[in-house]
Every structure is written in structure tokens, then in C-alpha cells.
Amino acid sequence: MFVPQILVKSEEIFEPELHISQYDRAREISKYLLMHYGELDDVFERAGHPLAAAHGYPRRLSELLRESARTTGTRVRTALDVGCNVGGVSHALSTWVEDRVVGVDISRRSIEVAKALSVGGGGVFSIVQQGPFTKDVEVRLPYPESCARVEFEVGDGADLESVEGSFDAVLLSNVVDRVADPELCLRQFGASERTLRSGGLLMIACPWSWYPEYSAPESWLGSARDATPSEEAVKALLASDFDLVTEVDEACVLRQNPREYDYFEAHVTVWRKH
Ligand SMILES: C[S@@+](CC[C@H](N)C(=O)[O-])C[C@H]1O[C@@H](n2cnc3c(N)ncnc32)[C@H](O)[C@@H]1O
Incomplete structure (x- = not known):
């Protein structure tokens, strides 16, 4: 039986939580829960919203990797x-990867929530409406007939x-511009x-949205360091160990409140290791 567990409480959302790192904060967790698992009408309160096409990013990303596996004839039993x-x-990913999917994040609370969702099959969380109001x-996990088992652990990417x-297969979505040393992070895979x-x-997948709070400007891929855009710098970094399989842009939307959304287009590349 599905017993909805409470993942983020209303009263937690407006706590300043200044002593807690960004991705452990209740308000941030709530936004990512909505982006990862919310239905279209949870995210947008009216039909025909101009950003509606950006909904469903996790599924689109997973399908793109699946398609790359198909076109390259790569068997994917395990994915990270x-x-x-x-x-x-x-x-x-667990809907088509054969045996095992592992999710790793440095945010302890994100991982606790990911595990709780997996065990309970779903959950309830509050999202910001306006001022002190939440809803x-x-x-529910939309994939009851998954192929692979899914595990989550706290770790440094x-x-x-x-x-x-x-x-x-290894996937990094919107994280290369959040780690302290992006080049070191990517080099470990080759x-x-x-x-x-x-x-x-x-x-x-990355919108190449660089901030000095996450990484020093000298370490950003492209731009400040060698006057090339990040899209080209990542290719130069990986070219010796990988072949480029595909390159596309994927739209994504993160809801702040019903009147404010963060829209971005992740630059997505898929690579096959030599
Ligand atoms: C912008 S969010 C992206 C989350 C998710 N991949 C997505 O695309 O929706 C960045 C995530 O990277 C995680 N992160 C940042 N630095 C990390 C590191 N060194 N190791 C593992 N995860 C990290 C954060 O905790 C956060 O969950």
C-alpha cells in the first residue's frame, strides 16, 4: 500500500537555513522534487504555459542516453x-538500464529524500506559493516496473x-559547473x-552557468582560461579519450513560485570511451 511520507514540510520552507549548504536546504529540495517528479499541472497552474515544453527534463535526458546506447550498440547494465x-x-534510467543504477550526491539531505522516495514509492512535499503560503x-514514482535496482549514496562526484x-554509463547533469575542479572531475572518467x-x-548535461561560489574562475572550462566557449572546451578536454556520439540542447525549468521560473537549456553531449 502507498503511504505518502512527508519529504519537505511547509514550515521548513521559509527557514533561512543560512548555516546549511545550498542543496541541503528544504526550499531547494522542494524545487528539485518538483522538477524531477512533478506532473505538468503541479509545475504550472494554467494550461498552455509558455514554458510547458521544458517539463520532463529527467525523462528526456534518460531517453537521450538510451538512444545513444542504441545507436552505438552499447549494452548498459549499470549506470551512475x-x-x-x-x-x-x-x-x-532504471526503466531501461538492465541491472543497477547508482545515484551519488554530496548533499546528504538530497540523498535521504531520494532514498525515502524509493522505499515509499512516492511522497508529499510543500512548494512555495507566495509569501508565507505553500501548497x-x-x-509517486512514475516507474513501477523498473528493470534496474536503484541505489543512492552520499559521495563526492x-x-x-x-x-x-x-x-x-555515467551521467553528469547540471553538476560540472557546481564542482570545485571541473577538469579534474571529468578527467577521472577517461x-x-x-x-x-x-x-x-x-x-x-550542463548550462555552463559558472559562479565563483562553486569554482574559481581560473578553473572554469573555457571562457576566462583560454577564451573558448565551454561547449568547445569540454570537447577539447574529452577528445583524446572519447568519441563524440551526439550533441543537443535540452530545455529544463525549475519553479521558484507560480510567477517565477528558472528556465535553462543544458548543453548535452554523449561520449563513447575508447
Ligand atoms: C544544479 S543541481 C543538479 C541536480 C540534478 N543532477 C539535476 O540535473 O536536476 C547540482 C547537484 O550537484 C550536487 N553536487 C555539487 N557538488 C558535488 C560534488 N562534488 N559531488 C557530488 N554532487 C555534487 C549538488 O548537491 C546538487 O544536488
Whole structure:
């Protein structure tokens, strides 16, 4: 029986939580829960919203990786979702990855919520309306007949030594511009077979939204360092160990409140390791 568990309470949403890191805050968790699991009418309060096409990003990303696996003839038994947050992409991957999907994030609370959702099959959380007002959203995991088992663990995406297994596919969604050393983070996938096997797929989705709060400007891929855009810098970084399979833009929307949305287009590349 589905017993909805409370994942984010209304009273937590407006607590300042200044001592807590960004992705552990209740308000942030609530936004990502909505983005990863919310239905179209949970995200937008009216039909025909101009941003409606950006809904469903986790599923679209997963399908793009699936299509890349199909076109390259890559068997994907295991997949790793780095910076998985509350796990929507991991669950979407579990519908077609054969055996095991692992989601890793440095945010302890994101991982706790991802695990709670997996165990309970869904949950209830509050989202911001306006001022002190919130409303509750109930979600269920939309993939009851998953192929792969899904595991979540707290970990540093820039140092994945502790994560067991060499994966068939590794996905980093909106996280390369959030780690302290983006180049080091990406190099670990080409450097050895430890995390990504030879012949495996690497998917990088990123709006290249750089902030000095997350990484020093000297370490940003492209721009300040070598006057090339990030889209080209990431290709130069990976070219020696990988072949580029596909390159597209994927729209995504993060709801702040019913009148304010963050819209972005992630630059998505899929790579096959030599
Ligand atoms: C912008 S969110 C993206 C979440 C999710 N991948 C998505 O696309 O919706 C960035 C995520 O990266 C995580 N993160 C930041 N630095 C990390 C690191 N060094 N290792 C693992 N996760 C990290 C954050 O905790 C957060 O969950």
C-alpha cells in the first residue's frame, strides 16, 4: 500500500537555513522534487504555459542516453548518476538500464529524500506559493516496473573511488559547473577503467552557468582560461579519450513560485570511451 511520507514540510520552507549548504536546504529540495517528479499541472497552474515544453527534463535526458546506447550498440547494465540530487534522472534510467543504477550526491539531505522516495514509492512535499503560503504536492514514482535496482549514496562526484563498480554509463547533469575542479572531475572518467569502462558512455548535461561560489574562475572550462566557449572546451578536454556520439540542447525549468521560473537549456553531449 502507498503511504505518502512527508519529504519537505511547509514550515521548513521559509527557514533561512543560512548555516546549511545550498542543496541541503528544504526550499531547494522542494524545487528539485518538483522538477524531477512533478506532473505538468503541479509545475504550472494554467494550461498552455509558455514554458510547458521544458517539463520532463529527467525523462528526456534518460531517453537521450538510451538512444545513444542504441545507436552505438552499447549494452548498459549499470549506470551512475553523478550529482543526482533527489534522484529523478536515476529513476528514469532504471526503466531501461538492465541491472543497477547508482545515484551519488554530496548533499546528504538530497540523498535521504531520494532514498525515502524509493522505499515509499512516492511522497508529499510543500512548494512555495507566495509569501508565507505553500501548497502540498503528492508524487509517486512514475516507474513501477523498473528493470534496474536503484541505489543512492552520499559521495563526492570529483572523487568516486568509494563508489563500487566500473559502470557502462555515467551521467553528469547540471553538476560540472557546481564542482570545485571541473577538469579534474571529468578527467577521472577517461583516465582509467575504475568508474567508466572502456566502450562505455559518458553524458554531460550542463548550462555552463559558472559562479565563483562553486569554482574559481581560473578553473572554469573555457571562457576566462583560454577564451573558448565551454561547449568547445569540454570537447577539447574529452577528445583524446572519447568519441563524440551526439550533441543537443535540452530545455529544463525549475519553479521558484507560480510567477517565477528558472528556465535553462543544458548543453548535452554523449561520449563513447575508447
Ligand atoms: C544544479 S543541481 C543538479 C541536480 C540534478 N543532477 C539535476 O540535473 O536536476 C547540482 C547537484 O550537484 C550536487 N553536487 C555539487 N557538488 C558535488 C560534488 N562534488 N559531488 C557530488 N554532487 C555534487 C549538488 O548537491 C546538487 O544536488
